[in-house]
Amino acid sequence: MNITEKVSYIKGLAEGLKLDEATKEGKVLLAMLDVLNDIAYQVEDMDNDLNDMADVVGDLDDAVLELEEEVYGECECGHDHDECDCCGDDDEDVYEITCPKCNNTVVVDFDVIAAGGILCPNCGEPLEFDLSGLEEEDGEE
Template sequence: MTISEKVAYLKGLAEGLNLDTEKSKEGKLISVMIGILEEVGLSIEDLEENALALGEEIDVLSDDLADVESVVFEDEEDDEDEEDEDDYFEVECPNCEEPLIIDDEALAAGEIQCPNCETRFSLDLSDDTVEAEDEEDQ
């Protein structure tokens, strides 16, 4: 039962009491209170309808925004993935066989030191692969 239906029921009960709304103070009071309840009920129903409409509009905007984000940030995510793939390399220490991740700076320097066993070794860039060469063997 909606608020308007409840107010209409209350109004029917008051009319069934045959209250004199013109001369009786109590009848006037009840009549005015029922009138106010009718207005409040209608206002609440309008607010509920507006809230539902706004919720639907927000859902549509949210979906549209998600589409825009996927288009805009998809390119950035692809770029980040490519940067991550290009910026780091993994090699194995020739002494302790510990996997090491090196970046472009270490690759450009051509020489790194294993943080595990502290062996210094150079990097061989032949055949487009990164291979570790132990400096002690050279």
């Protein structure tokens, strides 16, 4: 039994009591039943609207999921991306370099290394990179 059916049942019980609208108590009880009836219909309307919105949100969620699969592809490991670290979020490798002068750790990408060097952002010491070791490692794989 939903809320409007329950209110209708209570209204039926009140009619069975044959409340007198001429008395103060009768007026109050009948007015309360009318307000209760209005509230029940408004709650039912809001419930229907909420169900409609839930359907729309579900459809949007499905559409976003399809779009994500289209754009990002599926994980080859078969795990849920929210719980799987195998596919990493980074598209390119980054390297941590420690400055020999101040021991500050600097994170750089391959483009910075390919340029040959940078200045340490902490102390200004020139940091130079030797690419010969990287090329040999790539050839071994």
